Amino acid sequence: MTQTLSSERIADLLRPAAQQIDVRVVEETGSTNADLLAALPSLTAPRLLIAKSQTAGRGRAGREWMSAPGRSLTFSLAWKFSLPVHALVGVPLAVGVSIAESLAMFNVPVRLKWPNDVLHEGRKLAGILIESAAAGHVPHDASWAVAGIGINIALSDSMSAEIGRPVANIPWLAELDQDMLMATLASGLAEALVQFEHEGLAAFTARWNALHAYTGQAVVILDNGKVLHEGVAVGVDDIGRFVLDTPAGRKVVMAGDVSLRPKG
16 A cells, blocks of 8 residues: 555544544554444544454454455444434445445445445445444433444455455555545545434435445345345335345345345
8 A cells, every 4th residue: 555544644634524533543453343342431532443454353243354454444433323222223324325435536436235235346345344332321312333344455366265255356446545545435434424313314225226236136135044035126215124026025124134145
């Protein structure tokens, strides 16, 4: 990467909605999400934690997130909402839209895969893990969301083989000013989370569906490797459920631990 990540410079480059964020860069950690979750009781402002190397990254449902120093961006943003935890159910979709729109500013066209993946040319470019916790003295009057994001920038073919699935490889992204890239991503996240608090997921549904990777395609919904539903993908509704048309009629699916795959 051409620009060493600098917390001071990233903070200087943030857009207004994100200027309250406390930006921290560490050389190495196990998991940026785990670090921020542990820090929540002492946080007084949103915090962005960026790890140059992450050794125990986590994906959805406890899966391992593999990354490589200098070949990926791994970061988490802790953000406090004046909303109860149950109102955050659509945050992963809003974050996906934000990441896609920010990457488009760098001429990286991406599509979204429900519920939490960002694809480039059909390959996984980024994954999103949202973890939440109640906050405030009155139960359920506020909550924290920790949004963990891993972006594959220039992973080698051998690492893609180790991961066991095709992953995106955009080497020229590593040649960009990484502080500017990181500040753009963080600013977009802040703007999206402010909008989510005031308008809810409905503000993002049409944008998510416009970026949906599988609209009109045959897909299967898997639960622990077994087919739960199959049909033609429609998109997401205003409460974040995935919608598909099946021979038995229209079905809606909540995220849980299910996975979406193109049929065949």
